[in-house]
Amino acid sequence: MSGITRRAAVAGSLAALLAAGCGRAGGRRRGRASIEGRFVDDGVRAGHMFRDGRLQQGGSPLGAIRKRVVVVGGGVAGLSAAWRLARAGVEDVVLLELGKGVGGTSRGGTLRSPDGHEHPCPFGAHYLPVPRPEQAALVAFLRDAGVATGLRLDGSLEIPDRLLVRDPAERIAGLGFFEEGLWLHAGATASDHADLERFEAEVERRVGLGADGRRLFDLPVERSSVDARALDRTSAAAWCDELGLTAPRIRWYLQYATRDDFGATLEQTSAWALLHYFTARANLLSKESAPFMTWADGNAHLVRALVRSMAGVEIRTGDVALSVEPRKGGATVESIRMERGERTRWDADAVVLATPQYVTRRLLRDDPASGDRALLRYGPWIVANLHLAERPASRGFPDAWDSVLHGSPSLGYVDATHQLDRADARDTVWTWYLPVVDDDEAAARTRLLETPWEEVRDAILADLRVAHPDIDDLVTRIDVWRWGHGMVKPTPGTMWGGVRERVARPVGRVHLAHSDLSGMALFEEAHWQGTRAAEAVLAQLGVAHEPLAS
């Protein structure tokens, strides 16, 4: 296993995992051949046609439609912008999404298992930490959506217990034997434990306020104090080196965190971002981190709530924006309906451009920040939904929500039925996550698209077999999502080096909204960016509103 780890760090996780899959498959298992499945990703073809300029030429003549606001992009940022506009009473809004479904990487759905059971499961992001009262936009949305049932006396959100991750939340396996939690005790030396304590002391020291009275690390990141920002100049790896946190055990643990939250290695992550992950959700007094909310189909539950809450917004899926052109008093958007080839020109008073920056720089005409947008790096992800006829046996600590395999390039898997009260259902869906942390993201994306499904299947099974030797005989189906640009990477300098500030600036009446403007692919950031952009539109249009994202 340590062989894979080292290779994962050096040569990239996809290569390592595929090598593991091929090396260990051996063809002696009889279960694998009967496993169904395919790539199920959405919007890849449309996105690539747009990238290659193939959509820009064709299409039937333009029809022109006037709209108050056009939102381009149906991820969480775009949906949140539409939610904020609808909440302020703005009607006549259209949202354009190139894929078949909205929600971006927060999508999820219901998959039918071969034996006929319907299983809700996530296709990407799958939990949200309970926000603090100061996160006004998110708090307002969760109350609108009925997720929060009220406010407690101390101002914190009241969340029904069944929405919180059920205990046991996490377990980690070393050599196939599970323990509770994410820090593997088996084989850890006294010095390893001392490393963890030292790191935790560093973290605790930073759960507090800066001289400017702001939290050192806050959500949204924009509100963070200026005091800790210098940490952004070093990589998390270099910061760990300075502290002497160099032993493999602590490095794996910390890199698990950066891979999990950012899809990046410690070298690719800013030290500021690493500390943000461990501190931003902690209570200033108790130093305890906020509990997580989750649903069987992950954050798709929140996406549905967003969609429900925007009465009056027309959502057009399969509609690819081709260009966004700011003009005096508004902006013009051109789009094409993929299935029919019809082109539409949207004349809007304002546009919320809620696309990732690698798309934005191809859409936006006269873009002053085009060069800056190209600096952002995005890591590819593989997310696989595995249907299991029954839960496999495992040794050690019993089934949990999240099962992590120590030493693996994957993040492990989440059990979709953990949050359901179904002791009588024995089959389940596991969602397995692999952030591809290669330094050359473009090459990794190419490789990801070229790898046949069978190889991905074998790699996944090889990864899980360490902890579940009978996995091949229990998996009936593997549906694989390839997220070419799964997450933006908070590389050193990205957070406070000026890039984010420049790419987030509105261009005339075109306002930008996306989690990558925050440097971190978090639901909280996507929602805040969407709300912020929408409120800038509201201000420009002169619509009275109480700011939630100031």
Added chain:
Amino acid sequence: MRLHLAFAVVFLASACGLGYQLVAGTTSSYLLGDSVTQFSLTIGLYLFALGIGSYLTKFIDRDLATAFVRVELAVAVAGGLSAVSLFLAWRSELWFRPLLYGEILLIGTLVGVEIPLLVRLLREELELKELIARVLSWDYVGALVAALMFPLLLVPRLGLTRSALAFGIVNALVALWSVSLFAGRIRRPGVLRAQCAVVTVGLAVLFGRAEGITRLAEHEIYAGEIVHARTTPYQRIVVTRSPGSFQLFLSGALQFNSEDEYRYHEALVHPAMAIVDEPRRVLVLGGGDGLACREILRHPEVERVVLVDLDAAVTDLARSFQPLVELNGDALRDPRVEVVNADAMAWLEGGASLFDVAIVDFPDPHSFSVGKLYTDTFYASLLSRLAPDGAFAVQSTSPRLAPNSYWCIAATIESLGTFVRPYHAAVPSFGEWGFMLASRRSFDVPADVPEGLRYLSDAFVPTLFVLPEDAVRRDVEVNRLSTQTLVRYYDDELQP
């Protein structure tokens, strides 16, 4: 003289052969229950395998004596280890039966080789009619002696595992003896003697340590004889019998002992029935054994009982296992009783009908999946299915052995704004056992139970609500889905 020795070999080999058959039949009946089926299957398979063995001897043309010794040794190993391996494999639903039947077939086939080979080895010594008559008569005498010794001497003195090992040692010694007997016809007697010695010593060592090995096997936790055993997707069901009573175990935990279960079930059911004016609709969650239903049906005003138990195997047992049917008065076939096999939490939320009384009788919170059924979220669902004046009782582990767990259940129910009265009863098989009585409205200590109960009387019921000093209230946290504090308390208190 030589011939007499040869017939002694026949006698011993045959005695051992029957011995393994008895070991397999007894072990499987002991572990799986249903001895008629187990013995029929064992005998049938074994005889069939003897035939296979006999047939296979036609392919043995050379070195008959060596082949015989080797077969004897193989029988010694396979037969000697049969009981030990079965006890060790018993926990595995997947492997136990294949191992059992595989072993029967293997031993039978090997034993089936013995007699035809011996007949051929001895055919130059005697005329055929004389030979067949003598060999087969010694064969059957051997069987008789083994059949008599097995129940009278071997099992009572040695136990099953050591009886099998003893047969194995005899087989190995027979092999050693045969080397001398057929010395002239064996090419390398030294090697064979050494092999015989290794097997004999190996089995003898195991014989000395058999007790330690068997202790590894789960069956040791059961004091009584196992009369029914089944592994379901959810748990392992075992019924044991001891003189005058029987016991039900789920996943190794005692659910009731027929000797004193009335104390438990009277205490579980009647206080809740007493504080509701007219309990017409009653819900039982868990309690698939039907014993709580029996107590509920004592109340003439009851019109409908819904029993929700996850495991159909338990409710089936309560309807078809005769001793249990007699004990629960065939309650599950009563027209007023409806049996549902479903997850209790999902079932509560899937319906809307209301109940006057609910009896909550889940296993102790030993795992996270059972712990969910003791959370505030679960009790909120339960309250939503309870009439405004309704009441419910919850089995709540032992207030003496697991006080934190006991008071955690109390605190969790109270956290919903419900009135709770903790109480307890002495159930010898369990020790001091605890319950909660709860209702949305405040209520007095009940003092009115049906007549003719064996444990409770109007005068005695109020005393259940006085807790002894060693069970005083603890300051504990509420059990939630997100924390599962109860499972953690219980784990600390009751698991070694």
